[in-house]
Amino acid sequence: MIPLSWYMILAAILFSIGTYGFLVRRNIIIMFLSIELMLNAVNLNLIAMSHYLDSLRGHTFTLFIITVAAAEAAIGLGLVIVLFRNKKTVYVDQIKELKG
């Protein structure tokens, strides 16, 4: 039997990796990808807990999260395309006109 904490440690690490990628990468698409990592970490957490809690709540929640992730991806990538069309860039440090 695998202890729950293993899953949680893995989730936490993955979440941090996602955060790290999110915070340091320039490329917006990779940042999106990092969000997916974070969401996956959450999913793992939820499913693992669900498993140990004898409940399906986490499972269903995961399903919804995946749905939302899909929707987010669609819209987010749409925004990136609009941005790219306008500015020919996908780098986060090149979109800093709004500041101060």
Place this chain on the structure above:
Amino acid sequence: MNMPFTMPPLGPIMPEILLVCVGLILIIVDLLYPRNRELLSQLTLLACVGLIALLFNQKPASTFGNMFIVDPYSIFFKVICLIGLLMTTLLSGQYLSIEKIRHGEYYSLMIFSVVGMMIMASAADLIVIYLGLELMALSVYCLVGLLKDDFRSNEAAVKYFLMGGFSSAILLFGISLLYGMTGTTDLAGIARYCSEAGILNNPALLTGFALVISGFCFKVGAAPFHFWTPDIYHGAPTSMTAFMSVAPKAAGFAVFGRFLMTGFPELHEQWGTIIAVIALLSMGVGNIVALSQTNIKRMLAYSSIAHAGYALLGLLAGTSEGYSATMTYLFIYGFMNMGAFAIVILLCSADNRRESLEDYKGLAKSNPMAAFLMLIFMFSLTGIPPTAGFIGKFYLLKAALAAGYTYTVIIAVIFSAISAYFYLRLVRYMYMDDPQEEFVAQYSPGLTAALALSTIGVIGMGILPGSFLNLAARSLIGF
């Protein structure tokens, strides 16, 4: 194993369903009558008014296995959101034609985001909260990026999206921890389990809690999660800025409040202080940075951060009085902020957006009415009687003081005095400087109506707030 499918009662959720329908109808109408734009906004207005009437007649109830609760509290927030929608719709006509934005999706996206907010307001389960939040957020991302040829709009949308995604992830991780610790995502269930199992001081639970409130703080734009506010308010289409400063914020407070109130009432000691810190930080950042702004939208953005801080004063009190104070404040804030943005839009023309503070110089001479109304809104935002802003602030201060947060209140009050400086600066520009260009604003009927509504709201609630306050206070009965 056969599980009979039973349809839950749909009565309580009827307003949301109807609104979704309106949103869909709008898309169809837009498709069928691409030229008739008035129709879209009129339908939206009609829907708003109808739904507000409907909401007022709703009885407290719950459905979907207590995931969706209709109570005066949620109705109140829904009304705020719908009023926000109503006002934004009134504002939008003129703005959309100036900025050449397509109407069809605009209105329906706004409507869907309001559906998300209404779901948030009623949600009693973290899953529903999350989904409502995402429904709202995704619509708003699109709306912010609606000016596709405007790089600022793109930038704002992308930034908003990135930060929103991050905050959602944080929120979700928090939810997962709470779920794991309690075995449920139902707020009432969480509260029950926490006190039964005595895990209130468990660091893991607290971490989950901290992550969740971080997510909510992001939604309401409180420091240190406020960074999106200025940039997004600045870049977004002005009508959307107006909308965002009112409706999503109110919805954010709705879930924030419910989360604290229903989910963790017994943890008040811990979250009281942290929210006090967040509130003060928000007021500090908002008011102080607003001092050096030169763009009105950015200035109002920082002001909205500060106002989020004020509104948090009610939450930190943790009393039903505090919540009703926050609600009152948000309601009033909706009117005054909408009014201010209406003026911003009023001054906007195709060749010049007039978003710089300098553009307001001498407004009293060139457009006395606009200047006078802006004056009222600015004083209301400052919290000077007899405007409604004062009543709202008073209520918040009172609630926080009654809960014993004297020092927090004193600091808040000092920040409030600082805020007067930049609101006054606008008044100074308008009244005490000479105009730089001859410009006569055009009042479209929608904008006029929006201005009238917000002025009546600001003055009316400032002078005769009695029955309105009672309404807000009554919304908390049963909590």
Place this chain on the structure above:
Amino acid sequence: MSFPILSLLIFLPILGGIVLLGMSRENEKNVKVMALIISLLEFVFTLPLWFAFDKTTYHMQFVERHSWISLFNIEYYLGLDGISILFVMLSALVTILCVLVSWNSIQTKVKEFFVALLLLEGAMIGVFCALDFFLFYIFWEAMLIPMFLLIGVWGGPNRIYAATKFFLFTLVGSLLMLVGIITLYIKGGNTFDILALAEQDLPVRLQLILFWGFFAAFAVKVPMWPVHTWLPDAHTEAPAAGSVVLAAILIKMGAYGFLRFSMPILPDATTAMMMPMLVLSLIGIVYGGVICLAQTDLKRLIAYSSVSHMGFVTLGIFALNTQSVEGGILQMINHGVVTGALFLGIGMVYERTHTRKISDYGGLATNMPVFASFFLLFTLASVGLPGTNGFIGEFLILLGSFMTKPWIALVASSGLIIGAWYMLWLYQRIFFNPVNPKWNRIKELELREIVAFMPMVILIFWIGLFPNTMLDFMHVSVAHLLEQVTGNPEGVASGVQLAVTNSLDSAGHGVQHIQQISH
């Protein structure tokens, strides 16, 4: 329910202002006449107060009481007693003068000016009538808006700085007071009714905290040293009418606030804080006076002199005995009349010369003898010459404070010397000395301006010679107030422990007999 006279007084100017707002911008004359009519009407409506007021009771009169915001137990609660009635009348009177003095001097945005003035009047009267702390606060703050505009829009070259400074100073103070008000509400039985609050027995610690909270607002308004620096700027930059209102009414509200709120509601704190307040007042008196000697700007000098004079007022109020408090209240009226008149005069002369530098003047008495005479009278009243109103107030204050603590009167009396010094020096530099040839063709006062001065002249002599007509209003109310604060209707026990008084039964109560002494 009798006729709601106080509501009428509050809302007549406000509605009048709204009516004015609707008037056509083109016809300025109509606007002015309308404003004058409204202000005159307002004054006429205050007259019944004078006659109908019952001087034998300290109870509030002309009371109107309606529930307003039931959630917080806030009421629309108005009423007057002997302390406030005179201020209501003074406000109405001063507004008329402000309209008159602004007749020609306001050139731009005329309509808006009078609207602001009338709104200000309504709020000022509201402040003096309110018996609900919340209502009071509403009026108190609402006043800021028109005043801010009056200074900022129609003021002098540095008006924006001055207006902002005024606004922020006052706002900081007021907000701290607001915290105090709410705390009081919470701890004092969930009511804003100040009469009920005065009945409460609050713990001393709380009283002290609240006292300083209220102090923040009231002291700024008075203004007491060291939070006075907004006043010179505001006065200097404000248009004539603005200065007049500021001097005559606005800064009285601080002292009124002490009387109406701090003292009856926080009696223990008041007695405990008596010495610090007296010392601050003394500093204000001397400091304000001495600094006047260094002023080169006409309005700034008068503004600093207000600091000094208001120091007398707060001194009187916090010396806490009958004479000093009555003197303090009377001195508020006096200062309103006199400094108001001085600012009126300065406004008139500024309209002609467009300079506020004292050294630009000289010898005006030659070409403007009438004006010089009026101004001399105001100067003398300001100096406190017996026979003018200024003397009565200062005398009572000093007498009262002498009874409380002799050395305080000793220090305060030095203010009389300094006052004479800077005022007469000022007068000399403006009206005496060789005629500055620049002003050879300066115009003498016109009838409108003389009319504007007349009420002030009448009041100066009236109060100076028959102060009892004013003091009679106060006796009972002040006695009640002192009883609330010190438990003794005559205030704190005399600091001068001399036991002669008891043996003099006939002492001085008007010797009404002719003595036939034969030797």
Place this chain on the structure above:
Amino acid sequence: MFNQILFLYCAVVIITTGLLAVRFKNPVYSVLAVLVLFFHMAGLYLLLNAEFLAAIQIIVYAGAILVLYLFVVFLVDLRQELTVERFIANHRFGTIASIGLGGCLLAVIPFFKLGAKGEYPVERIEQLTHTKAMGFELYSTYLLPFEVAGLILLIAVIGGLVLARKDRGEADNSGTDSCEVKK
């Protein structure tokens, strides 16, 4: 024992690919690394008796979303991508913050206590099959979230359309009835 080894394998792969994904210079590699990660994630779901979700993970996540990413990555200029810096100029604070956050999240795990047990023990799920159990739950208890999720997808569709489409509306608006402003 087998499970544990499987878990450890998956965990190692997940962490490695995760790290690689955020470190790869070439976005295509990153996407591919994430693809591998998602597959192993699905493996973990299987370990946790969530077959349905494992399938979804592969179909939706790996199959749909990642492909979408790949498309977009290809849309933007790849050649330039390979020559520029991967990280933002000042990434130290980001690193510290993320490590801090990770540290916080890891630090609390020892305190973690499982909450109230639910009514779906593993046996019951196995008996029902995971898909069926999920189906029952989705259409009864989680009906509302389910509907809302549907709405979110609708938004995604509308939003994607609105954003991605070359705006015809602009031409429209600049046309005949552009001005609603009442003069």
Place this chain on the structure above:
Amino acid sequence: MPTYLLIIPFLPLFSFVFTFLFGKRLGVQSHWLPIISVVISFCCAFYAFLQVKSGYHINQDLYTWISSGTMSVSVGFLLDELTSVMLIVVTSISALVHIYSVGYMKGEDGYYRFFAFLSLFTFSMLMLVLGNNFLQLFFGWEAVGLSSYLLIGFYYEKVSAADAGKKAFIVNRIGDFGFILGLFLIYASFGTLHYEPIFAHVDQIANQTFTMLGITVNLPTAIALLLFCGAIGKSAQLPLHVWLPDAMEGPTPVSALIHAATMVTAGVFLVARCNPVFSLSMTALNVITIVGSITCLFAATIALTQTDIKRVVAYSTISQLAYMFIACGVGAYSAGVFHLFTHAYFKALLFLGCGSIILGMHHEQDVKYMGGLKKYMPITYWTFLLASLSISGVPGFAGFFSKDEILAMAFVSNVGAGKFAWFIGTLVAGMTAFYSFRLFFLIFHGDFRGTQEQKDHLKESPRVVTVPLILLAVGAVAAGNFGIPAVIGGNANWGHFLEPVLGHPHAHPSHAIELILMIISVSAGAFGIFLAWKMYMKNPGMPQSIRERFPILYKLSFNKYFVDEMYGFSIVKPVIGFSRHVILKIIDIAIIENIVNGLPRIIGRVSGSMRKVQDGLVSHYLAYMCGGVVFIIIWMYVGA
């Protein structure tokens, strides 16, 4: 209240109001109403005097002026012996000065204003004298100060005149500072400010003490000295004498009326009126005597060298007032008042004589440019001579009787400083004679030293000027007849008349002593006159040589002991400098304003730097947010 009593002050008041408001239209006719009203006042005053003489006293309130709590003060009139004497002095001299002014002020700008202010002064002085309480006294006290201010500054376009008026007011205020504190102390002690109950119960405070700031003083002493402060200011005694010489900037009739005969004697009146209080305190009496003596000598030494004729007379006034204080100080109040009475006439005469000369000399006041006026201005000459004889204490003239009584009383009094005062007084008597005759000789004898043009225009003043001179000369000669001491055959009527108010002196000199003292003082006077004759008639070079022999003494005297400069240097300059450089520049601007403006500046700077945090880069925002999350988590840990 009898009507005549009301008429006495209020008719001049009416005349003031009317003349002030309508005088401009009346033009050169505006003197009629003031003159008529003051003459009527004089008649009423005389009637009042007769009434009092027949034993009729009045102490009646007109109305309650101020009442507050237990304090109540009325406006009311007290008519007794002292008042009636003062009424006579004030109204008679005022009437004469009014008439005189018609000639003197002819053709001046502000003619009507002058008369209006004279009337105002008369009213004020009468209110001062008539009041039955201290506050009304104070009212009159300040009101005369005001009139004095207005009249000194009559030529307001002259900086020196405007300065002098202001100086007079302010210096008086310094005295009033003590006065009003005295009033407070009286109220605190007696609970009233009315004379009658106070003087009736005055003995009750005899042994009480008063403590302020840790200093305990005998109560009567405190009251008396505080009141005396006021008297010092008003009567121009050391150290507050500086305003009176400057006050000579005013028109000469004003100097005669206000700064010689009436207003400046108010201080003496005050002390006399409050004699029951003063008599309770030996300390106070000693202080008064010493102040009087020093002032007496001080002013006389200055008068020796002045060349401005009005200034000589002014210093002589100070010196003579000091005599009156010496009298009061030694408890001989009636002698003081007697001297007040006689002095009023001869000093007014001197001043009006000066005025006549100035008129003749076309506003030349420096004695250096006069000389030999005798033949041009005979009436002025004779009246001036009479006045000089009177002030020099030549037997038979008014000044002789009053001054000698003072000296005698001082000699025998039980007040410690009495002998000292006598010595000084006698010395000064000689000096008085000297400077009076120095002036007299320089003006009227010798050769004319002015310009030819002045000489051509020299002529006697018109009748409207000379008639008052003659009338005053009668007074200057005969006023002494009311108080001829018993030793030379009189019956000391004066003292008896005033006894009900001023009481009886503690000690009476024996006739022998009185006679000896008289001889001493007369010979001092005679020596003074002789010296003046010797120096200025016989041997005109002598002053110069003396001057050269004692240059320091001369400089001290000529420059009035540099008191003005000293005050300027030690008080006025430092206060204004302190105000400008410390209070305004340092405290107000550098400290308070800097804090007030600095806070916003700091906030603005903070705002600017906080603004930089929002640098536009999302990754940074996210990092901050992440940091925020960590912060909240840690906060929650710590909280738990």
